[in-house]
Amino acid sequence: MGTCILPQNLSKRLIKELIQGKEMATKLQLMLHDHNNKPLVEENIGFGSVSSSSPSSAEELASKILNSFSQTLSVVTGYNNDNTINNIIHSNSSDQTSQVNPHDQASHCDDPSSDDYGAESKIKRSSHGIKDRRGCYKRRKNSQSWTTTVSTLEDGQAWRKYGQKEILNAEYPRAYFRCTRKYDQGCRATRQVQQIQDNPKLYQTTYIGEHTCKNILKPPQMIIKDSDLDNNLMNVITSTTILEEVKPIISSSITTNDTSSLSDDHHNKLSLDHHHHHNNSDHEIINLWPSELKDLELSDPSMGLLSSSLGVSASNNDDHDIVSIMFSFGDRTINTTNCSTSGTNSHSLDMDEFVDTSIEFRSCDFEFDDNNEFCLLGSL
DNA sequence: CTGATTTGACCATA
DNA sequence: TATGGTCAAATCAG
Numbered sequence: 001m002g003t004c005i006l007p008q009n010l011s012k013r014l015i016k017e018l019i020q021g022k023e024m025a026t027k028l029q030l031m032l033h034d035h036n037n038k039p040l041v042e043e044n045i046g047f048g049s050v051s052s053s054s055p056s057s058a059e060e061l062a063s064k065i066l067n068s069f070s071q072t073l074s075v076v077t078g079y080n081n082d083n084t085i086n087n088i089i090h091s092n093s094s095d096q097t098s099q100v101n102p103h104d105q106a107s108h109c110d111d112p113s114s115d116d117y118g119a120e121s122k123i124k125r126s127s128h129g130i131k132d133r134r135g136c137y138k139r140r141k142n143s144q145s146w147t148t149t150v151s152t153l154e155d156g157q158a159w160r161k162y163g164q165k166e167i168l169n170a171e172y173p174r175a176y177f178r179c180t181r182k183y184d185q186g187c188r189a190t191r192q193v194q195q196i197q198d199n200p201k202l203y204q205t206t207y208i209g210e211h212t213c214k215n216i217l218k219p220p221q222m223i224i225k226d227s228d229l230d231n232n233l234m235n236v237i238t239s240t241t242i243l244e245e246v247k248p249i250i251s252s253s254i255t256t257n258d259t260s261s262l263s264d265d266h267h268n269k270l271s272l273d274h275h276h277h278h279n280n281s282d283h284e285i286i287n288l289w290p291s292e293l294k295d296l297e298l299s300d301p302s303m304g305l306l307s308s309s310l311g312v313s314a315s316n317n318d319d320h321d322i323v324s325i326m327f328s329f330g331d332r333t334i335n336t337t338n339c340s341t342s343g344t345n346s347h348s349l350d351m352d353e354f355v356d357t358s359i360e361f362r363s364c365d366f367e368f369d370d371n372n373e374f375c376l377l378g379s380l
Numbered sequence: 381c382t383g384a385t386t387t388g389a390c391c392a393t394a
Numbered sequence: 395t396a397t398g399g400t401c402a403a404a405t406c407a408g
Contacts (some may be wrong), residue, residue: 137386161399168383
């Protein structure tokens with residue numbers, strides 16, 4: 001697989017929408033400010049026992065939304081300028097990592113009774129005289145795989161380590177992980193992790209196969225209807241602006257032309273994941289937040305990491321392009337949609353789920369009028 | 381044959 | 395008890 005390239009029309013649409021999102025966030029910030037000519041402050045904004053860096057006011061929240069838009073915009077524009085996301089290497093070609101395919105197997109171990117991952121039947125070879133079936137596996141070929149360089153072993157997914165091996169000409173051993181749902185759900189996703197020789201603080205992680213289990217925590221997803229985009233999409237844009245806590249653990253390096261955007265006052269680190277999920281024939285669904293965040297939230301749901309994310313989705317077909325951006329905070333979401341059809345544009349910012357006892361955004365809509373001006377419908 | 385990958389049993393920990 | 399790491403052994407693949 002080659003370098004991911006966002007199609008130009010889609011990237012333009014994406015950037016445009018991000019700009020509009022940024023403008024909306026700016027106006028939202030102003031609105032919150034103008035309400036009483038001073039920032040609104042809520043004692044309880046619904047983050048539970050938030051950490052010190054969680055937003056403590058609607059204004060701060062708006063500010064962070066704005067910042068997230070800015071950061072995401074920087075990444076998108078930077079990415080599309082030179083396409084240098086070096087830490088994501090798509091590979092279906094053969095390297096030292098074996099490529100695997102669930103349906104392309106040949107093994108003498110095709111004992112029907114061994115199907116469905118019955119390995120956990122706990123039959124002890126010693127007590128039953130049954131031949132040890134260790135290592136009796138089905139190596140797969142041509143399965144989708146991708147390699148990324150990360151600074152942590154955590155990726156938010158449930159892996160179980162099943163092996164470690166010294167690799168020839170490599171200073172560090174390679175660790176093998178499988179999905180914890182392998183046996184109860186037959187999920188065949190695996191990953192391999194190996195410290196990078198030149199920089200042991202970084203890990204080269206190779207994901208092999210896709211998760212087919214349902215219990216893994218899934219991020220918001222980008223759905224690309226145009227199957228032609230399959231191989232050349234930048235698939236994840238995640239901003240962690242809101243999540244100051246996770247800065248130390250998110251340091252997947254991203255190279256863009258706009259390096260300043262990655263080292264601003266907020267020290268925001270951005271992480272790109274590449275997790276394709278081909279759910280059906282013509283949709284590509286892409287995870288939108290770094291898996292590091294998922295894991296962190298699992299360990300401490302009060303952090304609200306999963307729900308503090310900027311999702312960007314785009315779809316593209318013959319009739320129209322749709323780009324939507326969704327913010328969610330806890331159980332509240334802001335979804336912006338830009339639908340362009342045959343030269344007409346409409347924009348809306350739906351906040352119907354943005355319900356909070358403190359800020360009461362219930363049933364209010366934001367829209368762009370004919371002049372493309374942002375306006376508020378309903379009332380706070 | 382050799383190196384890489386996976387299994388299964390065992391063990392540690394929460 | 396459930397979950398996950400360790401590791402020797404079995405097996406795959408070149």
